[in-house]
Amino acid sequence: MPKKARELSAIEVKRLEQPGLHAVGGVAGLHLQVTPSGAKSWVLRATVGAKRRDIGLGGYPDTPLAAARERARETKDKIRHGIDPVAERRALRSSLLAQQVRDITFERCAAEVIRKKQAESRNVKHAQQWENTLRTYAYPILGKMAVSDIDLAHVLKVLEPHWESKTETMTRVRQRIEAVLAWATVHGHRSGDNPARWKGNLDAILPKPSKVTKVQHHKALAIDDMGEFMANLRQQQGTAARCLEFVVLTATRSNEARGAAWSEIDLANSVWVIPASRMKAEKEHRVPLSKEAIALLENMPRNAELVFPSLRGRPLSENAMTNLLKRMGVSATVHGFRSTFRDWAAERTSYPHHVCEMALAHTIKNAAEAAYRRGDLMEKRAKLMQDWAKFCDKPQPKGEVVPLRSAEM
Template sequence: MGAARNGRHKAQRHCLGGYPDTTLAGAREKAREARSKIQQGIDPVVERRALRSALLAQQVRDITFEQCASEVIKKKQAESRNAKHAQQWENTLKTYAYPVLGKMAVADVELAHVLKVLEPEWETKTETMTRVRQRIEAVIAWATVHGHRSGDNPARWKGNLDAILPKPSKVSKVKHHKALPIDDMGEFMAKLRQQQGMAAKALEFTILTAARSGEVRGATWGEIDLPNAVWTIPAGRMKAEKEHRVPLSKQVVTLLESLPRHAEFVFPAPRGGKFSDASMAAVLKRMGVDATVHGFRSTFRDWAAERTSYPHHVCEMALAHTIKNAAEAAYRRGDLMEKRARLMQDWAMFCSKIQPKGDVVPLRKAEV
């Protein structure tokens, strides 16, 4: 009985502070306050624990939006094989979100704050601001899951911002890459083959493979299988992060066989390493051609659609486009190499033939 009583008194013992920080007079005053609370039915020990717990909880909630974003960016850097993608996250948030949300406690971010970030440039930089919205939503979702805030996500689009901001597709003007007309390809390629320098060779290779500029600039000899006429681009260098095999036409194999192999890259810069993104564009500018490097993918797609009978999915796979239809993607597991090899050979042959211009001459003469 006595032991239980002693235990109870021990559990209720309340520290008044230590000497010399707490004076005798101060200790007596704290003791009077404690007795007063006990008389009111308040346990000072329980109250103190509750205050400490509330303080710790508040410290968790007081983490800023920028601190949360930093953690999300670290996660993206670990997940992404493309360092540029994670850097874009950091750059866009730093430019557009941090000036408004950066130093705010993430728990305090509301719809009005998100709108303050998005509204000023939503209609002039729609594509960029759409990405900013998605990234703000991701940061707030991370904060919610980690207990730094609760409630709905104020950056959510459906059933939230879509009721306030114009739909991106309604205000965004799609900018198409300038493409060369189909019938100009033969004449252009003949002039291109007269150009000197590695960038001109790289541009020819880019056009004949219908590849993206970055994929070509980063191509290494280790990816090229000349005996089997295949270029295998690893997943880490593809936009869709999936390995892509490119069948090489006879013209492309001949081009590659003519190149020196003293460097790692197939098309090395004059001082070694990869050449810049502007190098192939400079070739077009020097030739006086009003088109972009990426635009030749559009020319290839137009030619395949208008001048050939190759199925749509074969042409899309040649461009390494992702199959958006989930059911179709599930069933199409092969890469259609044989069909794509014929397609790319036909494209190379078309690019090597100058198309006649002027009036069309009828095959059958009219009767006099």
């Protein structure tokens, strides 16, 4: 039992300047602690269970003597009821910190996810699209909300107004909201089901995207127009024209051809090896080069590492070939030539389906088929691409309307 100290007055407490602990009386164990620097604070010395504790009750003079004695009485009352005030305080502080972590806003979480996407993505515009769509559609409703508070009703408030009129865009917005909330869950900012999940959740409320929107395919050139188009294309000058010709001959994607480097091309063996980092499926893709493709490459200057550099030595812009097609008066997209190639292979040749799909670097969706197909069918694909190049070299005859001779009167 601590020795009962004389009860000091407020004036006497104010005059205490000697460093150390000074008993102030009124409540057993209550002391004013004075540090060598002159700072003062209240300390209650008490036994909690089997432990001797110095329990802080606040600073002086912010906490005056009367308030310190009241706090000391309340603290001792808790101890008598089996409550450890120090442990209680730690638990409250931990709970507060946990709540502050949970209270992070959707916008802050999204910023972290976007930063991660920017680090992972090969396409800068992809991460920018994330930010743009979330800012336009999600932030006005979810942006300032704590992610822990977001539920199904909030997600629907974002999606429903535009779901049928902008289905493709809102489908992406839903996926991005789901990704942000998943990130928040993994990082401890929320718990429970993801309210932006489609299967077994939003699919029971919103119409299936395929039922309310039509798929917009890339516009392709008719098969029989390829020969005439290629003849006209070869009359065009400039790097964009040669790059587009290469796109057609190799049936590759625009970004793959625009980023082609001489170090990827083996002219001696007629092979172009596109690294995984530039492929949509993130797998290395070997492209057999036809004689026509090799001839095109041999006529290209080798002043830079890129095969088709812009005037500044960088890859051509996405619009370079698109604008060329417009100037030529061709109603097709660059990507559409892959469709023309696929139509030609299916309708005019007997090459197997999987050979044609591999030529386009399409992922094999059938797991069993993918497991058994170890090679890349290079020899068969080389013949396919050479046949394609020959077809593109020959303008197809156009049907002529021949007027019938009038019957003699």
